[in-house]
Amino acid sequence: MSVHLPQQLEPGRHEPFGSLARDCGVNFAVFSQHAQRMELCVFDADGVRELRRYPLYGPHDSVWHGFLPGVGAGLVYGFRAHGPYEPWNGHRFNANKLLLDPYAQEIVGHFTWRAEHHGYELGHPDGPRSFDTRDNALHALKARVTEPPPASASPRLNAPRIPLPELVLYEMHVKGFSMQREDVPKPLRGTYAGLAHPASIAHLKRLGVNAVSLLPVHYRIDEPGLGDRSLTNYWGYNTLGFFAPDPRLAQHRGDPSAVNAEFRSMVAALHAAGIEVILDVVYNHTPEGNEYGPTLSFRGLDNASWYRLTPDDRSRCENLTGCGNTVNVAHPFITQFVLDSLRYWVQVMGVDGFRFDLAPVLGRTRHGYDANAAFFTAMRQDPVLSQVHLIAEPWDAGYDGYQLGHFPGRFMEWNDKFRDTVRRYWLNREVSRGEFARRFTASSDVFHHGTRLPTASINFLSVHDGYTLADLTSYSRKHNEANGENNRDGRDGEPAANFGAEGPSDDAAIRAQRRRVRAAMLTTLLLAQGTPMLLAGDEVSNSQSGNNNAYCQDNATGWVGWDPQPDEDFSALIHTLTSLRLQHAALRHERWFCGEDVVLPERSVQWFAPSGRAMQPHDWHEHGQHAFACRIQSRADAQTPPEQWLIVFNPETAALPFTLPPGAWRVVLDSAAEIQPGFAPPAPGPVSIPAQAVVLLRA
Structure with missing residues (x-):
């Protein structure tokens, strides 16, 4: 030109x-x-x-x-x-x-x-x-310089706008999702267009998910140490361009205009299928790193404004992120920058919400974390951003950085307490029934304050950061040697169990037990109160060979493998559970449960021991007993008979006789697939609940 x-x-x-x-x-x-x-x-x-x-x-x-x-x-x-x-x-x-x-x-x-x-x-x-x-x-x-956006209809005009109680999230990497899908044409695999392909969308629809949470898609660069090891920052948590999509995830990566158009087309295709798009965004640090890092943009424009500097030595960056620097979001112009970037992705690119990486950084003031920090206030009153999903990763790497339950307004939060509790309950029964019940009911001890709702708790079993569902039931320790950091990276002591063999096994009994536990955990996730989130590939028992920090594995380790063993495809189970959630409001748990002593409660929950009697205070702390059940009663109004559901949990390694509460019950689902749907247990005798299973019944 x-x-x-x-x-x-x-x-x-x-x-x-x-x-x-x-x-x-x-x-x-x-x-x-x-x-x-x-x-x-x-x-x-x-x-x-x-x-x-x-x-x-x-x-x-x-x-x-x-x-x-x-x-x-x-x-x-x-x-x-x-x-x-x-x-x-x-x-x-x-x-x-x-x-x-x-x-x-x-x-x-x-x-x-x-x-x-x-x-x-x-x-x-x-x-x-x-x-x-x-x-x-x-x-x-x-x-x-880009062409001004066309004066056509807003890309959000046909956005699905899924109500929070109906939201089912699916965390995924754009490239990793389709790289090994045989039903996606080769030229499209690993791209925005690959995710928009009808085969990809059909898979999401079959599962019943209605929102994809994409790992970072902003323009990023690799850390210098990764290049030395012939690796890349596959996950993308190293953003340099906060207004530009990553060209490495596009078909025509050499043309930025074509990259932008491909991203918008992907969003439009997902919207047309009733699926929302949520972006994982990284406004807490930049690739310029600490004071020893390069001068690429922000540092050279105004280092003292863009970054938080240590008060006693302003030549050094304050490192609240573990990545060398911390963006100074408390500065008014930096606040404006982040808000402008967020609005751009909504208004021009069409997305439906954001998951904020290391979100406490955004609320850091000179006095520490503040849920009423200026940035949160500005975002909540913004006419654009107040209309989309806001999700917090509620911890950072600084002092007092764990802030689960302390985010304002409509924020949803990744609930790691749910993850660890549910894993320990099903893997080795290391938690009490009381702790499990709290997590199953949206962690009311964490979120039930002010005007916050159960949907604030984003429940998950596995995400990009940690073991996959298959690996947490196949490995007892991390295997991150391929990352080139001598297995020092990644979380130590992550709840996991191998059930007798480290890694893949040909032992039929071990494989069967792993399958039962995975099915029980997935069923727990999708019946729990709160907002469920699945990890891409867990439906087909995708493995990363025990790597619980595959951030640099842009290869078959980090990509989803779509060829499960016949007995390890949980897609049908997930479809059944998401369909039940959609069809029955009582299983979406929109409001906090009331106690049974409330007159005509809109929704109540009661807990039962295997003997059939209501749980007493001492039952919650009885360490030798782990099986129990909850009865959910829901009514639309005082004239409507209550809808009743019973969820029975048996994490023990043997079947357990369970006396059901009074009523005519019928089995809707057994995660172990031993009791057929429609079976009506005889009353008043006990019913045998399979080992390591969740059984859902309806009155």
């Missing part, structure tokens, strides 16, 4: 941030509170040759701006920021470094780790307090 560039830049608007093609030209606006001068650098279409530099106007309330007439979409550019290089004061300006626009919607170039990407001299005795004079522009990533 041949570009005729004017001699001078005209004053522009200080909003919106980034680049905007308008009025036969392009407007630029970039934030820097401490820069003394800011330059716009324009490149040829290949991003190789710098054609011209223009000083930007400003600052206008810390915003530098300019308007370049006679150009439009497709223009390639970057910034150079001039200011003090005073690491001891938190300032690391170095105009020798070309900086990527934080608001770039299209990013061009191929990033490789080079010494000149650092603002200081590698190997210098003064370390990150030294100054590097080399220009990195030839190898730096650059922004490209």
